[in-house]
Amino acid sequence: MQADDKFRVVVDILYYAALGAAVYFAVRYLLCWTLPFFLGAGVAALLRPATLKFAKKTRMKESCAAVLVLLFFYLVAAGMLALFLTILLAQLYELLLRLPELYAENVAPLFDQLSGWFYGLAGRFGASAEGGLEQFSGAVSDTIRQAAVDGSTHLVSWAAGLAAKLPILLIAAVFTVVISMLTATGYRQVGAFLCGLFPGKWEERLRGLQRFGRETVWKMVRAYTVIVAVTFLELLAGLWLLGFQYVLPVAAAIALLDILPLIGTGTILVPWGIVLIAGGDLVGGVGLILLFALIEVLRNILEPRIVGNQIGLHPIVTITAMYAGLKIAGFWGMLAAPVAVLLGRYLWTGAAPERRAEA
Incomplete structure (x- = not known):
């Protein structure tokens, strides 16, 4: 050298x-x-794409359309969050008692x-x-x-x-x-x-970062939000049909744990089912195991179509990044770390993960 x-x-x-x-x-x-x-x-x-579409259809100024779109977004989000938290806290309080x-x-x-x-x-x-x-x-x-x-x-x-x-x-x-x-x-x-x-020579890279944020990160967040929502609804319906109580907090906790790599619903439902079978509740135990099997089958069918295999990271990389983010910046760092790894890969290669996968 x-x-x-x-x-x-x-x-x-x-x-x-x-x-x-x-x-x-x-x-x-x-x-x-x-x-x-x-x-x-x-x-x-x-919400910029939705704002532009709304302004184009209504022939409204972009600023007015942006205010209306944001108000609608926040009202819907606040209403859903308030309803969910009210039911969740009520059931948690009753469960603690x-x-x-x-x-x-x-x-x-x-x-x-x-x-x-x-x-x-x-x-x-x-x-x-x-x-x-x-x-x-x-x-x-x-x-x-x-x-x-x-x-x-x-x-x-x-x-x-x-x-x-x-x-x-x-x-x-x-x-x-x-x-x-x-x-x-x-x-x-x-x-x-x-x-x-930033310097003028960075303009193209900044535009690329903007496209990356919209095309890759937003797709990933939206896709996994849909998957978590579907998993939550499956758990909610399954636990309710099996006759369990406090199904809302239990289904919410299991669905959130399902986000974490290498954990999934099976780490909760299968041991829970085995304990119920050992305690004599054969119907409840077998029902939980069958519910886990149904969730896994539907997830394997839906996830490739919703997410696609072109985005995301290997589970080892994901869980390592999440642990590092947790140690650096707490819970929000844990959530942001996989996105930061995707962003770093984009900056290093100059191409979004979708295009690299297709190459």
Whole structure:
């Protein structure tokens, strides 16, 4: 390797190290300060095609059309969110009140059956085995009680922390709405101002980033939103038909866990079904396993058509990026990390994932 090549390698390493440090600093510190701006501008940009279509059909000024489209979007989103949260919180409150009763009716009999089976098995090996099993059973019971106490403590602490953050979240939501309105009504001026902050030679790359955001990121977000909604509705209908209670919070939690790579609905439904079968509820246990099979079949049919195999990442890359995003910027960093990886791949190759897959 020549001296010039070595020098170029060192410069490249230093350049990408500095770039990585800048990205880390921006995500870790600047993002929390400027999140309303990015969310508001992102909403305005994603609704831009709908705004242009509405303005063209109604022959209305773009600024007026943008305000109407955004108002419709926020009203629908707020109404759906309020309805969902009202039902969810009501069922969660009722579920928390009935936890001791549910434990006595469902969990305790299962432990009694398992203890009886283990004691019968230990009786074949003499009194010493029964004594050891008794100690083990006591240790398991103490662990379960302590886990319940710790879980309740963490839940109360989390709820108190969330309540303390509600005023800040409300202010951030108001700023997001205002920024989205201002961005949408002056979209061309805002775009020209942002482009003017960068050198002229970056103009084509910035336009490419805009296309990438609309064509790739928006498609991915929209597709997986549809998939999560379909999974949620399947879980809601299946659990309701099987006669379970509190189906809304349970279906919502499982559907959200289904977003995470390598987890899916099977990690909840299959063990749950096995526990019910072991406890004597054959219909409920088999029903949950069949519900999981139905969800998987429908998902394998719908996902290639909705998402397509041209976008997304390998599960290992996705889960690594999500873990890194969680450590850097918390929950929102975990959600944004896969998109950041897609964006980095686009910047590195200069082509969107769709075009690379087709090549």
